[in-house]
Amino acid sequence: MTSYEYEYEFKKGEEKIINDLSKAMRFVALFLNVLGWLLVFGGLLQKRLDKDYFYTFEFIITGIAILLVALWTNNAAKCFKKIPKAQGSDIKNLMDAFNEIRNLYRFKFWLWFIMPIIYIVLIFIYI
Known part of the structure; x- marks a missing residue:
C-alpha cells in the first residue's frame, strides 16, 4: 500500500492554474540562468581587465548562487508541468x-x- 493509493486528480481549471504556474516558473528560471551566467562571465572578465579579485569573486559567487536558484526553480516547474499531462500521479x-x-x-x-x-x-582580505 503506497501513500498515493487514493490518488487525487485535479480538475481542468485547477490543471490550467498549475500549468500557468509552471510556465511562469520556467520563464523566471530562464531569466535567472541568463543573469547567473552573465555574472559569472562578468566576474571572469573583471579579473582579466582590472585584476580586481574582490569584484571577480563577488560576481562569480553571486552568479553561482543565482544559477542554483534557477536550477531548483526549473526543476519545480518541470514537476508542476507533469501534473496536467500525467494521469494517475497528480499528488506524486x-x-x-x-x-x-x-x-x-x-x-x-x-x-x-x-x-x-x-x-x-x-x-x-582585499582591503
Missing part, C-alpha cells in the same frame, strides 16, 4: 514539486547566513 508530481521548492528555500535560508560572511571575509 505535486509532492515532487514541493520537494524542489523546499530545497530552493532551504538554500535561500542558508544563503542569507553564508553570503554576508563570505563578503565580509572578502572585504577584509
